[in-house]
Amino acid sequence: MESSDQTTSSTREGVLEAQDKDEYSKRGGWITFPFIIGNLAGLSVAAGGWGSNWIVFLITKFNIGSIAATKINNVGFGFVNLFPIAGAIVADSFAGNFAVVGVSSFVALLGMIMLTLIAGIHSLRPSPCSISSSTTPCESPTKLQYLFLYAAMGLTSLGIGGSRFTIATMGADQFERTDHQATFFNWYFVVLYVGNATSFFSIVYIEDNVGWGLGFGICLVATAIGLALFLLGKRFYRHVKPKGSPFVSIARVVVAAIKKRKMSSTESFMESSANYYFGSGNSKIVRTKSPSKNFRFLNIAALKTENDKQVDGIYSKSWKLCTVEEVEDLKKVIKIIPLWSTGILLSITIAMVNSLSTVQALTMDRHLGSMKIPAATFLVSSLMSTAISIFIIDRLLLPTWQKIFRRSLTPLQRIGVGHIINVLGLVVSALIEARRLHLARTDGLVTAYRSDSVVPMSALWLVASLAVMGMGEAFQFPGQVALYYQEFPESLKSTSTAMISLLIGLGYYLSAVVTDLIDRATGWLPNNINEGRVDNVFWLCTVIGVVKYLVCARMYKYQHDQNIADND
Structure with a gap:
């Protein structure tokens, strides 16, 4: 009887799938x-x-x-x-x-x-x-x-x-x-x-x-x-x-594991694949053995018990029972999150450099001949640097690397190169700002500042730091997208490519928090930046970048070793 019901259900699902496919092709x-x-x-x-x-x-x-x-x-x-x-x-x-x-x-x-x-x-x-008076x-x-x-x-x-x-x-x-x-x-x-x-x-x-x-x-x-x-x-x-959202299945694993947390089972019971739920009906079974041993506390979410049976006596997915595939998917997400989170530090530094560069440009000479360049336009140098660098990496660097070393440049290697270039860009930003502050003090624009005051230094100097940062992004972000796409489970492939957007968003939010903390704790960021020490902010970002690189190097090594262990 159960087999007949499953056959009928499979036939109905097959007809609906064929109809959907026919509509899909129209x-x-x-x-x-x-x-x-x-x-x-x-x-x-x-x-x-x-x-x-x-x-x-x-x-x-x-x-x-x-x-x-x-x-x-x-x-x-x-x-x-x-x-x-x-x-x-x-x-x-x-x-x-x-x-x-x-x-x-x-x-x-x-x-x-x-x-x-x-x-x-x-x-x-x-x-x-009124720009005619600095006191009003x-x-x-x-x-x-x-x-x-x-x-x-x-x-x-x-x-x-x-x-x-x-x-x-x-x-x-x-x-x-x-x-x-x-x-x-x-x-x-x-x-x-x-x-x-x-x-x-x-x-x-x-x-x-x-x-x-x-x-x-x-x-x-x-x-x-x-x-x-x-x-x-x-x-x-x-x-x-x-x-349906793949995040629902992730939530179900967590809920099921919590509900079964008091369940006591022997080692042999936990090791036997026959005691785990792999799906039913037309579900695609991608694993036929017991779940991996890492994060073992989640494995109980896929263990079958008498209480998990439905009224008709068969097992099905619920908030008490999940498939082994769903449990393994959650484990993959947990493993990649530490690597993903290190990119937030990169986003913080990029957000701060971009925002403060616009403020810097407002105080500098923005003329190119007779034309005055808008302050925000200087940010396009980072955008263009990223685009040009991606083209060079894709058409020149990667093929050359492949020919010399007989293997592709891995996403982790691209991320590592991006980290180093990012730190160099922060150093360049700090040196340029130190020069700008020196000229501002020499010209007496610290205390006698007005909104139309201009430091005698070309804003084109900002292009250098922004271009270097753009080169770092060309290595960083594509490498991260490729890494997430490889490491995230199949059910989260579409979401994995959007994780970079979440990374950037959190970076911008946290950069606002960091800016506020610096503003409260130091005198580096007054409204008149000629009185402040924006160069120190960039040096602080440089330290963050170095820490980020060291943390990532450790994280990536851990992830690599873990993958080898899992394969063994």
């Missing part, structure tokens, strides 16, 4: 490309035009101190990089990619509308500061103005962040062939980088020299056009049904 393909990539282009232009110049907007239009503006900026970037994880979970669990991308794009549009209103309506921001205090924003500002920042961050990686997943879902998926991913990153770079050069210039209302208005139009294109392509899309 839609998608390259006809969807302009609609999906058009939405990405609009959001990328908007993200670059808003985020890259946000510190300058807060300082010049909201009368917020430079260090406070840096903290707010880091929180905003933290949101942008944390929300992709939330978007991926919602899409995989129940909503689907189309709904998440559509709703997120609309939320981003609302945020852009609010930003444009703030820039265009004087009552939504404080009166501008600036008008602070009201609570209502702060509320409107934070609402706009939150909506924009939620919309851009929620759709960022979900667009990539949805685009790949439109193709069955892996080479077509790879081509789409290449175009995805090209459009992402070009959209941001376009904003750095054009929209930022408009915001600084023409008007913030026009700059944010262009971002608004770009977002609206992208959303319209995305919705127009709805009838061509291949809509993949959500399969």
Whole structure:
């Protein structure tokens, strides 16, 4: 009887699977490309035009101190990089990619509308500061103005962040062939980088020299056009049904292990594979032996007991019983988390260098001939350095390494090289800032500082440190993505590629915390950075970078040894 029920269930599931596959083949393909990539282009232009110049907007239009503006900026970037994880979970669990991308794009549009209103309506921001006197205090924003500002920042961050990686997943879902998926991913990153770079050069210039209302208005139009294109392509899309969040199975393992924590079993009982649950029906069995011995306390979640049987007398997955595969998946996540967490230190240093570099540029000579370069535009040097370095690594370094050593450069080796270059970039940043401070003191710009004062040093010096940091990112982040994709379980492959976004988001949040701690504990970060010691902040980041490298070296060795032990 039980066999008959399982056969009937299998037949029904097979019919449904065939129907889903037939529906899957009816839609998608390259006809969807302009609609999906058009939405990405609009959001990328908007993200670059808003985020890259946000510190300058807060300082010049909201009368917020430079260090406070840096903290707010880091929180905003933290949101942008944390929300992709939330978007991926919602899409995989129940909503689907189309709904998440559509709703997120609309939320981003609302945020852009609010930003444009703030820039265009004087009552939504404080009166501008007078640059003719350093003694006249600036008008602070009201609570209502702060509320409107934070609402706009939150909506924009939620919309851009929620759709960022979900667009990539949805685009790949439109193709069955892996080479077509790879081509789409290449175009995805090209459009992402070009959209941001376009904003750095054009929209930022408009915001600084023409008007913030026009700059944010262009971002608004770009977002609206992208959303319209995305919705127009709805009838061509291949809509993949959500399969449920893999995090639910992880939670089930934890709950089941807790519920069975008092269960006493002999060593022979725990070693016998016959006592473990591997799945039933059409479940894909990937293991036929007992769970691994590491984190043994989790193994009891897959042990079968009489209480785990259903009414019909068969075993099935529940919050009391999990499969061996689910237990092993959780163990893989636990093993990779220490390695993943070390990357947070990298994100903290990158966030602090990027934010403080914008503040530095505001005090330096930004002229290139007769043209004055916007302060935020200097950050594009890091972006371009990363893009160029990735191209060189992919086309020159990796093939050369393969020919010489007869093996590929591993993700761990790429991460290690990135750590070293990152530390060198921090040293360069500290040396450049020390020189800037020396010239500021020599020119008497420490106590007699005004908002329009300029240190006699070209801001192009900042390109050197930002370019070196970009080179480090070119080794670091692709190496980390490859590592996560290899080490995470199959059920979390899509989430693994978004873990880098979570890493960056936490880094930006914690950089705001670190900045606040430094501000409270030292005199290194006053609003007039000519009175402070930003170079000491960079030296502190250098120490953090060295510690991060040493910790990672130990962690990676531990992980390598553990993998060998598991294989044995």
